[in-house]
Amino acid sequence: MLERPGFIFFPGCRASAYLDIMQQLTMPPACIVLMQNPLAERGIQAASSHPLVQRFYQPDADIEAFCQQYNVPLYVSSAQSINDAELTKLLLRQGCRHWLFSGGGIVQPKVLATGLKFLHVHPGQMPEVRGSTCFYYSLLHDLTLAASAFFLEAELDAGPSILCRHFHINIPPALLSSDFIDYIVDPYIRAETLKPLWQHWPDISDVSKVAKLSTPPSDRPCYVMHPVLRAMAIQRVAASYNASNETGVFHYA
Template identity: 60%
Template sequence: MINNDRPGFIYFPGCRASAYLDMMQQCQLPPRCIIMLQNPLAQQGLNAAAAHPLIDQFYNPNIDVAAYCKQHQIPLIYCNATSINAAELATVLLAQPTRCWLFSGGGIVKKTLLDHDLEFIHVHPGQLPEVRGSTCFYYSLLHDHSLAATAFMLAQELDSGPVLYGQHFTINVPPPLISSDFIDYVVDPFIRAQTLKPLWQQWPSEVLTLSRQTFSKAPSDRPCFVMHPVLRALAMKRTANTYVPTKPTGVFCHD
């Protein structure tokens, strides 16, 4: 399943990709190459992340991709595709010697791309296989105040595939600093990057799967997708109410 080459990085501009690249920069472990997609909506999230008072504790949302590639002498390939499933991107991917790629957004990977002789690493913002869906991050915070992410190899079925590594987190942030922008553009990318980090450092060695010392309870027996704004607000309020002023401020890997 895992080959010895360091994965390539499909860079879909936005907070998640920035957090991943910042993690690689800190580890001094660049990907084999970067394919840069287009995302017309990226700047909104990046601006929101950069404006948050605590952003320096998490990641650099303004990392210069071209300068990074030049520094580490790795190829930077520009692609006009705005979707992970674009035929143009598939052509670019298949032209590279790399067969394993880190996925950072651009839609749900479809069967047409997965049918190629390629592997994709994805980091899901929840504990797999128990907690699935695009909004499980909020549902877990609301349901049992758990926070987790899982790195796995993409498969045909949504949020399925071999789990490579997982991690739980605790959050302790003053209530005035908790907002949907903070959750979406700071915390979500950060916990994904921190979960990816041990895997990236030890590649291609497989690391331990999600520790069961901490366990997220499934909010539902179905994947968590659409969430009403009122429930989203309740999830943030519950998170704010757990703040302990005497403890360090931030988001931390669970011991």
């Protein structure tokens, strides 16, 4: 049996979307460790200003109010990197082996070697679609969108997938932008993939499902993407809009 995970809250849209899922389910983590992210405000403001954001999640999460509501221990760290030595010591002191990861860099092998297990949700079908910009490449390649939950391993994007969920975007072209994709769609599909695992934890084997619907956009991980290709991906999503169907981002497999 797995203990209730702790939550490493790296301020930003992804962490806020995860907290929103916990609020919906009324299922808090064992504790929350709050990191620092001086760049968080850009994404939070971009998400908050979009007219459709309330359909997806609350980007301006009040972490202190959440902890008070559910009596969750909150530990504040000065760390801006997931690999900060003091942060690792803080995590180890809490007694949680499993932690929900929400950003702060690439977890280094020395941190994984401590025995801590980091649950991560990747914005692509694993292992076929890898890399930080892979969902843009998938949208451009075959108009698919997915997220996969797995436990981090030393090799980047290499852990066996626990659950993969696929999504379809149907948004009016006038409301589509890179900000919408980066700060609303990306955190939302990660949170929606996390949701069944969080709801059924520790019996995650009961919800494990690895659907294979995306084809690899490249034989290499997808990282840097030229702005022109990014615009082309958004244009492809815009061209797929069907005004007769409901507006939103929908899980379909």
